Amino acid sequence: MGEAALILALGKRERNLELLAGLLENGGYDVEIATNMGEFDELLQHRDDVALAVLDVDGFTEDIWKRCEQLNNRDIPMLVLAAQIPPAMRQKAVSRGAQTILEKPVDKADLQATIRGLMEYIRMN
Amino acid sequence: MSNSQLTKISTGTTGLDEILQGGFIAKRSYLLRGDPGTGKTILGMKYLTAGVEADETVLFVNLEESADDIRDNASTLDIDLSDVHFLDLSPDSDVFVDEQSYDIFTPSEVEQEPLTTAITDRVESIDPDRVFIDPLTRLRHLTSDEYQFRKQVIAFMHYLKEQGATVLFTSQHSDESSDDDLQYMTDGTIELEHSSHGRTISVPKFRGSSVNEGDHAMRIGQGGLSVYPEISPTEHSRSFEIESVSSGIPEVDELLHGGLERGTISILSGPTGVGKTTVGTQFMKEAAGRGERSVMYMFEETLETFRERSQTINIPVKRMQEQGALEVEEMKPLDCSATEFAYRVRKEVEENDTSIVMIDGIDGYKLSLRDDDDRVLVRKLHSLCRYLKNMGVTVILVDEIDTITGEFQATEAGISYLADNIVFLRHLEVTGEMRKAIGVLKKRTSDFERSLREFKITEHGLKVGEPLTELNSVLSGSPEVAQSASGNHNG
Numbered sequence: 226m227g228e229a230a231l232i233l234a235l236g237k238r239e240r241n242l243e244l245l246a247g248l249l250e251n252g253g254y255d256v257e258i259a260t261n262m263g264e265f266d267e268l269l270q271h272r273d274d275v276a277l278a279v280l281d282v283d284g285f286t287e288d289i290w291k292r293c294e295q296l297n298n299r300d301i302p303m304l305v306l307a308a309q310i311p312p313a314m315r316q317k318a319v320s321r322g323a324q325t326i327l328e329k330p331v332d333k334a335d336l337q338a339t340i341r342g343l344m345e346y347i348r349m350n
Numbered sequence: 351m352s353n354s355q356l357t358k359i360s361t362g363t364t365g366l367d368e369i370l371q372g373g374f375i376a377k378r379s380y381l382l383r384g385d386p387g388t389g390k391t392i393l394g395m396k397y398l399t400a401g402v403e404a405d406e407t408v409l410f411v412n413l414e415e416s417a418d419d420i421r422d423n424a425s426t427l428d429i430d431l432s433d434v435h436f437l438d439l440s441p442d443s444d445v446f447v448d449e450q451s452y453d454i455f456t457p458s459e460v461e462q463e464p465l466t467t468a469i470t471d472r473v474e475s476i477d478p479d480r481v482f483i484d485p486l487t488r489l490r491h492l493t494s495d496e497y498q499f500r501k502q503v504i505a506f507m508h509y510l511k512e513q514g515a516t517v518l519f520t521s522q523h524s525d526e527s528s529d530d531d532l533q534y535m536t537d538g539t540i541e542l543e544h545s546s547h548g549r550t551i552s553v554p555k556f557r558g559s560s561v562n563e564g565d566h567a568m569r570i571g572q573g574g575l576s577v578y579p580e581i582s583p584t585e586h587s588r589s590f591e592i593e594s595v596s597s598g599i600p601e602v603d604e605l606l607h608g609g610l611e612r613g614t615i616s617i618l619s620g621p622t623g624v625g626k627t628t629v630g631t632q633f634m635k636e637a638a639g640r641g642e643r644s645v646m647y648m649f650e651e652t653l654e655t656f657r658e659r660s661q662t663i664n665i666p667v668k669r670m671q672e673q674g675a676l677e678v679e680e681m682k683p684l685d686c687s688a689t690e691f692a693y694r695v696r697k698e699v700e701e702n703d704t705s706i707v708m709i710d711g712i713d714g715y716k717l718s719l720r721d722d723d724d725r726v727l728v729r730k731l732h733s734l735c736r737y738l739k740n741m742g743v744t745v746i747l748v749d750e751i752d753t754i755t756g757e758f759q760a761t762e763a764g765i766s767y768l769a770d771n772i773v774f775l776r777h778l779e780v781t782g783e784m785r786k787a788i789g790v791l792k793k794r795t796s797d798f799e800r801s802l803r804e805f806k807i808t809e810h811g812l813k814v815g816e817p818l819t820e821l822n823s824v825l826s827g828s829p830e831v832a833q834s835a836s837g838n839h840n841g
Contacts, residue, residue: 240452244460281454308453330456 230344231255231274235265235292236281236306245279252337262288269295277343281306281329282318290321297322302343306331356558359480359516362400363393365577365693366540369553369562374538378558379507379517381532384542389549389570390520391420393542394482395429396574397518402433406479409435409515411469413488416440428572437472439465462492462502469506473513481510483519487529496531503535542568548687548720551577567689578693583736586696590742592795595706598636601814602629605790605799606771609633612705614795615735615745615768620775622750624786625807627651628663629775630708630746632812635665637706638675644706645677645698647691649714650750653680664811677702681718688719688730695734699741707738711748712765732768770794775805780821787818 232254236242239260246256257272259265262285269275269292278296282289282305296303303323307314310328318326324346325339358372367373374380374397382390394410401408410431412420417438424431452460473481486503493499510517521529533539538556543549549568553561567578594608603609610616610633618626634644648656656678660667670676677698686694698704709715709731716727731747738745747765766772772791777784789802801817 236454238452238454241454244452244454283453306454329453330459331454333455333459 229253229255230276231257231272232340233265233268233272233275233278233301234258234281235278236260237284238281241281245281248333248336249279249340252340254340262292265292269299275299275301276347277302277304277340279304279306279340280323282314283308283329290317293318293321293323302347304339304343358559360400360404361393362396362398363575363577365566365568365579366393366551366575369551369566369577369579370556371559371561374516374518375558376516377511377514378537379511379519379535380538380540381529381536382518382520382540382542383523383529383533384520385523385544388542388544389568389575390542391415391423391484392427392429392570392574393540394484394518394520395420395424395431395434398434398480398482399429399431401480407435407476408433408480409437409472409476409478409482411437411439411472411481411483413439413483414441414485427570427574429574435472435476435478437469439468456494458492458494458498462489465489465492466506470509473510473515477513478515481515481517483517485522486519486532487521487523500531500535503532507535546720548690550687550689565689567687567693569686569690578687578690580689581692581696581733581737583733583740586737587740588742595633595744596636597629597633598639599632599812599814601803601805601816602632602788602812605788605803605814606773606793607796607798610744610746610771611795612744613739613742614770615739615747616771616773617747617749617766617769618773618775619749619751619791621752621777624775624777625805625812626748626750626775627656627710628660628665628807628812629773629788630710630748631660631665631667633744633746634676634706634708635670638670638673641675642705643675643677643702644708645679645695645702645704646708646710647679647681647695647715648710649681649718650711651680653678663807663809677704681714683718684720686719688715688727691715691719692730692734692737696737699738699743704743706744706746708746709748711750713750728765731765735768766792776802778804778821788814 232249234242234245234256237260242258242260246258249256257268259268278301280289280303293303305318305323305326306329308329310326315326324343327336327339357376358374359376360367360373361370382393384390398408398410417436421431489502490499493502507517521532523529533555537558539554541552541554549570550565551568552565562579562582564580566580569576590612592611592613594611596603596609618630620626634646637644657667667676667678671678695707699707715731716724719727735745769792771793774789774791776787778787786805787802788805790798801819803814803817805812805814
């Protein structure tokens with residue numbers, strides 16, 4: 226891959242997305258962010274080069290899981306973030322194709338390592 | 351480094367410099383502890399402005415209050431911060447806007463690095479001689495655990511010292527988050543307290559130099575803080591000639607075999623209205639005639655009443671005041687603590703070479719001054735009197751006893767052990783007539799007359815008669831005419 230991989234980040238809190246984008250861009254990735262479903266849908270419609278989606282699910286309705294299904298249908302790997310991850314949520318996320326689920330706050334180094342691992346997985350497949 | 355090589359710098363608060371025996375040791379770090387409202391930030395401001403006055407570069411790192419708020423508060427106290435550099439790291443109001451809040455990473459990961467970078471960048475660009483960080487404990491919220499916090503603080507202090515700065519920082523202490531550990535990481539700790547007994551300042555730790563121990567009094571007012579160090583009697587003295595101080599009334603001097611000696615403590619004891627203040631003032635009137643200065647602290651009477659009363663008995667208080675021979679301070683209830691009072695007396699004695707100090711009276715002193723209890727007040731009075739003795743000051747304490755006549759009692763204040771001299775005054779009832787008597791109960795430095803004498807307060811002043819040899823049982827308050835005198839009288 227000559228160009229930087231594109232990561233799509235979705236989340237309600239703008240500051241979370243800014244911090245996330247800063248970290249990922251420092252890691253050499255391109256990042257597109259969406260703070261609501263509409264923006265997210267539009268990005269998905271126009272970009273067919275999304276390598277990975279990072280979804281901060283806090284604050285969204287159950288519709289968020291439909292987006293997970295869409296991503297899964299397009300074979301886009303997903304990393305789900307939430308402040309609390311009860312078993313029912315974990316079940317929903319995994320059943321809709323999420324590769325990794327992390328509880329916030331996450332350690333920056335852990336997140337970077339997880340994303341590197343997911344990218345490696347994508348490259349291998 | 352030996353003590354002789356240590357450079358001390360002013361803290362900006364005179365009384366604190368005195369407690370620290372010169373001020374902070376340069377290029378060291380000091381912790382300023384205290385609850386909200388105890389004056390930590392004000393002390394820090396004065397520390398910085400003292401640096402400005404010494405042509406130093408000074409930096410205020412504010413981590414909580416905004417720089418604008420700090421400047422506003424300073425201006426209300428007449429503290430000029432215009433030459434103080436600020437590094438404003440206070441939380442921006444934007445943080446409260448939802449868009450600015452975050453939970454994806456811990457604050458320690460998000461904010462610590464930019465904060466450290468901001469501080470180091472600023473320190474390196476202005477190269478300050480003094481740094482004040484308010485409060486340092488905010489770093490605690492930006493570190494993942496206590497170990498990291500300690501490591502961060504120690505590293506930060508080392509860094510600032512390497513830059514050549516003297517560092518003062520405040521801490522916020524709570525039951526959930528103690529700042530006890532910070533005391534181990536610094537060269538000194540200053541503690542500020544505010545209770546119903548008033549404000550106090552103490553220095554529990556000060557590496558490299560001795561300090562004046564104890565709880566010293568403090569006051570917040572225009573210009574910042576006033577600190578009143580507790581008196582250490584043994585640290586003060588001056589040479590003086592041991593001589594008798596005359597009352598100006600030969601009969602009183604005869605009673606005392608010359609008068610009251612310089613550098614002694616005398617108690618004038620007696621019931622209300624008997625003339626204790628007048629007798630004390632008589633000594634000060636005579637001192638004024640010799641060109642000496644006296645000071646009187648009135649705890650139980652107003653200056654106006656005292657002046658008018660004295661005028662009618664030929665003691666020209668107003669003129670003595672105008673000539674600078676007498677200073678009268680009317681003490682208002684709860685105006686100050688016993689430590690602050692002692693400091694005021696000390697300043698008066700040292701700045702004006704005062705030779706007589708009169709405290710009128712002891713009960714008022716105990717009621718008016720803010721302090722824990724009677725024992726503390728008496729201990730502080732004892733300490734003040736010992737200091738005055740060492741300075742050659744003649745001390746007159748006025749002590750009121752409750753009984754008007756009847757069973758004799760020298761003092762009620764539990765301070766008789768303090769006194770070198772006890773002079774007592776009594777109301778007498780002799781054949782249905784009210785009279786007054788004066789006598790000496792104790793005199794450490796010389797012998798004294800054992801008899802009582804009658805005295806009167808007249809428009810010409812105090813009049814004291816010959817010894818009352820014709821009366822028996824005078825101390826009971828109801829004396830009887832002695833047989834021989836009775837016979838003579840009848841005969």
